[in-house]
Amino acid sequence: MPHHLDLYVKRESALHRLDPRAKMLAAVGFVAAVLLAPTRPPWPTGALLLLLIGAAVLARLPARLVCRRMLSLVVVIGMPFLLSRLGGEATRAAGEQFAVRSLLVAAAFLVLMASTRAVVLLEVAERLPLVSVFGQLGEFILRGADLLAEEVVRTNRAWVLRAPSATLKVRLTGLSQASMSLLARAAARSERVGAAMVLRGFQGKLPMATPTPLPWSHLLAGLLFALISLGLAGVGRWR
């Protein structure tokens, strides 16, 4: 079921078809490589960027969309970077490192999330030791978000129908009042949801979907990407 909130971009591509576990393995390897790779000289991080661009092209992600999503990070990354230019040599180097590492890791997450549905990532997290409980709660939150998002849309639609000429300010006031009552109603609703869960057989633990085996070819692809990234970072670091 498609969810209201997701960064997924629907495309027919090899990366979209790749098992999410293999993609997560590749992403972990890539992030580790970015943290290991030196920024001076710039070629190791440049090579990692090329590798990532290759993955984005493979996923057939529109360049405009990638740029638009990366633009939201301009202030968060740009401000500390610009401030670091005012400092000495060590501060400038640290600023460069911060900007390059942040941009590469952010771009890697962007490619991962644009090619994998969030709910699938949560299902994978559910089966991992230690983070399983986070995955389960995450799925609950996702369902709750769908429920509440529909309610917000309905409330707004009702406002538009009942007061078509209402100003934006009036509609926003209505929406904020609705949000406050939503919070109180969420608590009351949880009583009913809890009772329904028990009636459906809930015994203190959420059921998990049976894991499917990870195909060898997918595992190999994820591992290869991670190893190439780590290899580039390793060569850059020890040369």
Added chain:
Amino acid sequence: MVGGASDRDALSRARELALAGLLGALGLLLPIGFHALGWGGKVFLPMHLPVVVAGFLLSPATAVTLGFVVPLLSAVLTGMPPLSPPVAPLMALELAAKAGAASVFYRVLRLPLWVALAAAFVADWAVLALAAWFVAGLFAIKAGAIQYVAAAVVISLPGTILQVIAVPLTVLAIEKRVPRLRPAKRDETG
């Protein structure tokens, strides 16, 4: 129907999970609403509101888990707060500490709501300082964690005031609507 002790436990766990899910969902949706109005998340801290409320209504374990999950899930679903630079992981630690402290002081130690709220803020800032110090080391940045926290506290002053007003009102309203969520008084439990 629900009869035995294990059934009651299951019902209580199910209610807690459902409430955590819905409050977590509000933690995702409120920041979107604030951003739509052009009100900065760093200033008004909209994600903190439902998570802190959850701290007052849920057990410490669930509150900590919820506080940890919401910023990370929001990063995965909406891209904000960003996972890199590590704003979302920092917020995850911050909100886990804040919700956990609220729950421990209010539901376990049964201290007054205002005291628990103050303790939650202190826990939040302490964890933020520790996490900022760790992350600064990761990026080789030589900046003081205390200065970072001081700047964050000053910038988010409107959000802090909003929480001081809205959280107690909301918690009391919810407890009135669902009396089961009210923590038992000290003399009631011995």
